Amino acid sequence: MAFRNDVRMNLPPDTNKGDFAASARLLGIAAVAAVIGILSTLTAYALLRLIGFFTNLFFFQRLSFDARSPADSTLGLWVIVVPALGGLIIGLIARYGTEKIRGHGIPEAIEAILFGKSRMSPKVAVLKPLSSAIAIGSGGPFGAEGPIIMTGGAIGSLIAQHFHLSSAERKTLLVAGATAGMTAVFGTPIAAVMLAVELLLFELRPRSFLPVAVACTVAGFLRPLVLEGGALFPLQTDVLGPSGLVACAIAGVVAGALSWGLSTSLYRMEDLFMKLPLHWMWWPALGGLAIGIGGYFQPRALGVGYDVIGDLLHNHLAVGAVAGLILVKAVIWVISLASGTSGGVLAPLLMMGAAAGAILGPYMPGGQPGLWPMIFMAATLGGMMRAPIMAVLFAFELTHDINALLPLLTASACAYGFTVLVMRRSILTEKIARRGYHIYREYGIDPLERHFVQEVMTADVRTIDADVSPRVALDGYFGAGQTHRAYPVVRAGALLGMIDRGALLQGLADPTAHRMADLFGANVPIMALPGETCRTVANRLAVHGLERVPVVADAASRRLVGLISRSDLVKPSLAFSEEEERFETLRRTPLHTLWRQRPTRPPAH
Numbered sequence: 001m002a003f004r005n006d007v008r009m010n011l012p013p014d015t016n017k018g019d020f021a022a023s024a025r026l027l028g029i030a031a032v033a034a035v036i037g038i039l040s041t042l043t044a045y046a047l048l049r050l051i052g053f054f055t056n057l058f059f060f061q062r063l064s065f066d067a068r069s070p071a072d073s074t075l076g077l078w079v080i081v082v083p084a085l086g087g088l089i090i091g092l093i094a095r096y097g098t099e100k101i102r103g104h105g106i107p108e109a110i111e112a113i114l115f116g117k118s119r120m121s122p123k124v125a126v127l128k129p130l131s132s133a134i135a136i137g138s139g140g141p142f143g144a145e146g147p148i149i150m151t152g153g154a155i156g157s158l159i160a161q162h163f164h165l166s167s168a169e170r171k172t173l174l175v176a177g178a179t180a181g182m183t184a185v186f187g188t189p190i191a192a193v194m195l196a197v198e199l200l201l202f203e204l205r206p207r208s209f210l211p212v213a214v215a216c217t218v219a220g221f222l223r224p225l226v227l228e229g230g231a232l233f234p235l236q237t238d239v240l241g242p243s244g245l246v247a248c249a250i251a252g253v254v255a256g257a258l259s260w261g262l263s264t265s266l267y268r269m270e271d272l273f274m275k276l277p278l279h280w281m282w283w284p285a286l287g288g289l290a291i292g293i294g295g296y297f298q299p300r301a302l303g304v305g306y307d308v309i310g311d312l313l314h315n316h317l318a319v320g321a322v323a324g325l326i327l328v329k330a331v332i333w334v335i336s337l338a339s340g341t342s343g344g345v346l347a348p349l350l351m352m353g354a355a356a357g358a359i360l361g362p363y364m365p366g367g368q369p370g371l372w373p374m375i376f377m378a379a380t381l382g383g384m385m386r387a388p389i390m391a392v393l394f395a396f397e398l399t400h401d402i403n404a405l406l407p408l409l410t411a412s413a414c415a416y417g418f419t420v421l422v423m424r425r426s427i428l429t430e431k432i433a434r435r436g437y438h439i440y441r442e443y444g445i446d447p448l449e450r451h452f453v454q455e456v457m458t459a460d461v462r463t464i465d466a467d468v469s470p471r472v473a474l475d476g477y478f479g480a481g482q483t484h485r486a487y488p489v490v491r492a493g494a495l496l497g498m499i500d501r502g503a504l505l506q507g508l509a510d511p512t513a514h515r516m517a518d519l520f521g522a523n524v525p526i527m528a529l530p531g532e533t534c535r536t537v538a539n540r541l542a543v544h545g546l547e548r549v550p551v552v553a554d555a556a557s558r559r560l561v562g563l564i565s566r567s568d569l570v571k572p573s574l575a576f577s578e579e580e581e582r583f584e585t586l587r588r589t590p591l592h593t594l595w596r597q598r599p600t601r602p603p604a605h
Contacts, residue, residue, distance in 0.1 A: 020206050029169055033211035036159060036173060037180040037218030040152035044184035044219075045226040047129045047148055054137025055303065058082045069307060070139050071299035079139070079299070080292030083336075086138025087288030090131050090341050091281040098123040101131045102340040105146030106199065107431040109153045109178055113200060115437055118157055118170040125154035131342040135284075139291050139302040141333045142343025144185050149344075152181030156215075172208045175200045176215035187232055189220035191394035198387040199428070202443060233310050235399040237371040240407050247364050248375060248407045251357070252414025255379030258356055259419050262330065262349075263384060263427040267434075269338035280340055287339025294332035301329040305351050309377075312354040313399070315369030319359055326355035345427065346381065353380030374404055375411045383415030386426040386441065447572035448538055454530035456571045457551050457562035464499065466491035466517040470507045473516055478504065488550045488560055489516050495550050495558040497525040527552050528564055538569050 049065040056064040059073035059082065073079065094102050098121065105128070112120055132147030156177025160170040178200065179192035186192075196212045197204055223229060240248070273283050295302040308325070311317050317325070333348045357376030364372050374395055382391030392408045395401075419426070429439045464473050464487045477487055478501045486500040497520045499507075507519040526544055528537045528551045540549065548565035552558045 022206050025169070026207055026210060029165075029172060029207070030211045030214045032159065032163070033156075033173060033176040033215040034218050036152075036156045036177045037215035038222065039155050039159075040148070040177045040180035040215070041184040041219045041222045041226060043129065043151055043155060044144075044148050044181050047133060047144055047151065048185070048227070050129065050133035051136045051144060051304070054086075054133050058086065058138045069300070070295065070302040073299075077296065079296050079302075080289065083139040083288035083291035083295065083302075084285050085288070086134050086140065087284035087286070087291075087336075087339065087341055088282075089134050089138075091284045093127055093131050093134075094284075094340070094342075095279075095281040097127045097131075100124045100150075101128050101342050103146075103431065104142070104337060104343055104345045105132075105148075105150035106345070107428050109150055109174070109200065110428065110439065111432050111435070111437065112153070112157070113171050113174060114202070114439065117167040118174045119161065120154040120157040120174070122154075122158060125151055125158060128154065128342065132344075135342045136304060138288065139295050140288075140336060140341060140343050141291065141301055141303070141305065141329055141348055142337075142341075142345070143304055143347025143350075144344060145182050145346040146344025147342065148181035148185050149178040152177035152179070168207070171201070172211050175208070176212045179212055180215040180219040183216045183219040184223050184227065186394070186398065187220070187223055187227075187229070188394050188397035189216040191390050191397050192216045192219075194390040194393055195387060198390050199385065202441075231400040232306065232398050233313050235313055235370045235374060235401045235404075237368045237374070237401055237403050239403045240365075240368075240371065243365050244407060245410060248410035249414045251360070251364070251372065251375050252379045252383075252411035252416075253418050254360065255353060255356065255376050255411060256383040256415035256418025256422070258353070258380055259383035259415060259427075260422050262334065262352070263423065263430065265330075265334045266338055266427065267430055269334050273338055273340070283339040284336075284341040287336035287341050290335040291332045294328045298325055298328035301325055301332060304347050305329075306347065309347070309351050309354055312351070312358050312373045313370045313377075315358065315361075315373075317358065319362075322355050322358045326352055326359070329355070345384070349381050349384055350377050353377035356380070371404060371407070374399060374401065375407050378408045379411035379415040382412035383419040384427050386416060386419060386428075388412040388416040446535055448535035448569065449533050451534050451572040452530065453528050453532050453534065453537055453551055453564055454562075456534060456568040457528075457530070457564040458568065459562045461488060461550075461560065461563045463488045463490045463560065464516055465489075466496055467515050470504055470513055470516060470519065473499070474501075474504055474508065486548065488563065489520065490560050491517060493559050495525060495527060495552050495560045496520045498548070498550060525550070525558075527555075527558070529554070530561060534569050534572055537564055538566075541566060541569075 052065045052067045055068055055070060056062050056066065059070045059075060060068065075082065100108055112118055128147055129151045136142050136144065153174045156173040157170060160173040175196045179196045182192045182195065183189045193213055193216050201208045300308050312322065329348065330352055337343065354373040354377040357373035361369065361372035378391045378395035381394065382388040385391065391412045392405065395408050396405060425433055429441065432439055462484065464477060466489055486498050489496045489499050496517060499519065507513045513519055526540065526546065526549055528549050530551060537549065548563055550560055551562040551564055553561050
């Protein structure tokens with residue numbers, strides 16, 4: 001394996017090459033993303049109002065869109081029935097509407113992106129927010145972020161399907177709608193962009209990053225016009241000194257263990273539901289029954305629980321009350337989500353993480369009531385979602401506490417590392433894996449993107465002259481001494497095309513073909529340029545089903561300079577493998593050798 005690095009060094013800089021691949025289509029996609037940002041913001045507003053409507057209807061028997069907590073209801077034992085009724089309605093919607101409404105939204109969005117060419121149906125755009133509003137409004141311990149991510153993504157996908165776009169561009173608009181909806185609900189545009197980068201886009205390119213950023217920016221500026229502006233949970237803590245480093249690391253490990261426990265419990269509970277002798281349509285009703293029982297003993301465990309998160313961050317709850325609340329919240333969340341109902345995971349994770357911090361905070365250094373609930377909240381989210389940067393920025397934008405950034409980063413990174421080492425898959429990818437798909441979430445620069453054709457091509461190419469007869473070419477190149485499966489045909493060094501044995505035998509049957517040049521029409525041959533990336537050429541070989549293509553100096557002259565084949569494209573991957581798998585040790589030099597190598601002082605004159 002050898003790269004032609006000498007070719008790269010001897011060529012003058014190519015002014016046509018840049019750091020990124022970009023085209024004028026990017027501006028059009030960004031403009032559409034801005035519109036999607038507006039629509040997702042309005043949809044988020046409608047979803048939150050719809051949750052308020054069903055909360056008032058189920059728990060207070062009145063028609064109102066005002067936000068109220070189910071904990072304020074006076075239903076008594078009837079509170080057990082209400083979530084079961086909501087679950088029954090959701091089961092019917094899923095059975096006779098679409099199964100895509102089941103679950104918490106983000107895995108479904110990832111599945112559509114990776115395995116569904118980013119296509120979503122209008123049913124999802126309508127029934128997902130409706131079913132989620134019923135689930136949360138009837139007491140479900142979920143957040144609105146999962147449903148709005150799914151609904152906003154469906155809006156972006158549907159708009160994209162009306163334009164002549166590629167699957168990659170459709171993915172960009174789907175993610176733009178999803179993250180814009182999250183921005184509108186929480187007021188966290190930067191965290192939403194990082195959610196896209198760490199979980200949804202599976203790439204970091206201008207073609208996807210910029211439209212997503214535009215959509216989130218639009219949603220962020222519009223949010224104060226339709227919802228309340230500012231931080232959702234404003235908080236201000238003091239700077240944590242160096243002594244807090246170890247404590248933050250311990251908090252991260254504990255939060256990672258909590259993430260592991262919740263994720264493992266969720267899917268074990270899902271396995272138990274799979275064994276029930278009932279159609280899955282009835283499962284949400286059983287999950288709702290568990291919600292009702294838990295809500296009877298801990299009313300504040302019902303619903304979204306933003307007010308509870310605020311109380312935990314400001315130390316307004318006693319430790320005993322917090323312990324009972326987190327236990328009930330965890331149990332009903334695991335059971336109800338495993339039943340296949342509709343709802344999000346971010347808000348419950350925030351509450352359970354903050355509750356763990358409120359319990360353990362008195363034993364941590366610093367003596368700041370709100371600091372450790374916030375740290376545990378972010379670390380639990382980062383460990384569970386495997387998105388540590390998103391979790392840090394999410395906690396910061398929710399609180400606007402700049403002093404907590406370093407502790408948040410420490411704890412979230414430790415929680416992320418813990419779950420990476422302990423858990424094979426996250427709560428998001430486990431659901432997708434159970435549907436028969438595997439997702440590899442590590443991604444980096446493709447080795448084929450890093451190297452160019454001129455580095456791996458074969459420069460010494462045997463060619464066929466365009467003026468020889470097909471019979472002479474057959475005998476001379478495809479006889480007993482044949483060395484290659486195909487050869488370039490050239491005239492005065494300029495490429496006419498590639499010829500193999502099959503095409504040459506067909507040409508011999510044509511009585512008008514007296515020279516090799518007669519076998520080629522006016523069509524432009526498939527070729528490569530020295531400055532193209534290996535990835536571009538690999539795609540070209542795959543699309544046209546070719547084994548090799550000739551390399552020309554430029555498209556105008558078609559002067560042949562080389563040949564690149566599939567075997568040549570293996571070279572960058574071999575170099576990448578060597579970088580990843582070859583371990584080197586520090587070369588040790590004995591001290592006495594260094595002493596001998598010391599320069600001697602020149603003699604005095």
